[in-house]
Amino acid sequence: MSGSLFIVAAPSGAGKTSLVRALVKDDDRVRLSVSHTTRTPREGERDGVDYFFVSQQSFAEMRDAGAFLESATVFDNSYGTSAEAVNSLLAEGLDVILEIDWQGAQQVRRNFADSISIFILPPSRATLEQRLRNRGQDDEATIARRMRDAENEMSHYIEFDYLLVNDVFEETLSALRAVVVARRHSLAVQKQQHARLLTELLA
Template sequence: MPVLPIQSSTTTEECLHLGRLIVLTGPSGVGKGTLMRSLLQRHPELYFSVSATTRSPRSGEIDGKNYYFVSLSKFEQLVAEREFLEWAEFAGNYYGTPREAVLNQIQSGKLVVLEIELEGARQIRASFPSALSIFILPPSFDELEKRIRSRAQDSEEAIARRLLRAQEEIQAADEFDIQIVNDDFETALNDIETVLFK
């Protein structure tokens, strides 16, 4: 993962007048990753920021495309060097957004999209007040639980942790500029496009 120190003369707010930072978040299992993939297929002009994580790759995931998969010690080093725009712990693993690549893309006038967890989204709102934040909601909590279980990727203990975390995250939805319910996939995708390109 190429990480370079940002020039001290460049503030985050100075970058934002050229491009725009978009934050997409929502509880685990809500479908934000699938929405993001479809959005990027339809709009290749968007820049998707690849996060770093300490978790192991899932089947089919590619280092540098889905995530930068790094060791805990490497992640801690990057945190110490302030190389992340935001970082957070989720379900026992750490996730972070590389700072330099995002700021470079915003400076070049791009719409930069982050798909991150609630804690990271709050950090972004503190450092980028003019970022546009979108929260993806499930049609119901029961439907969210069904989606998480249908993945068949987690232990019962991990599912319980994700569901508890999801309840807390859903309560924070009104902190975001836009809330979109992912009930019908195409409708949710069209709603995101309307927000970004209206």
């Protein structure tokens, strides 16, 4: 049985990464796709766990060879999802989450028409800006640019299947989990999972 592909997108600071990591920790049937990136590792990040950190040249070679399911440039750095890695996990019957931006989501939907896309919004602009400041990673100019880019990112929410507002973390996590569980009980998935039972019941 093949797993399902989930796309999760959000502006920087909306809490997307924390939500996805919490879901993966709680559900052993969900895997997070590890992206390739050209950006420098942040403190505490591990190669092959958080990202595959590669040079710009290596990234370009992979992209030109068609190795990426999707790729995009964000904040002057390139990001890409390995098609081989995603297909391998899906073939094992695992659900896979792609934590990508709206550009990547558009590319994935062209290749996976039955993917499920989820967009996460902050509860307010003020909250979003405060979350960015609380990270303590960016200067004022970078925060200002992230806020401008966030507005553009958020304008694409309408392209997604589900919309979650991350105000209370546990409530949002519960909603995210509900989307995944609902997909597992959709007719298309259940017909595949219980093909033998259905044949027996309707014989």
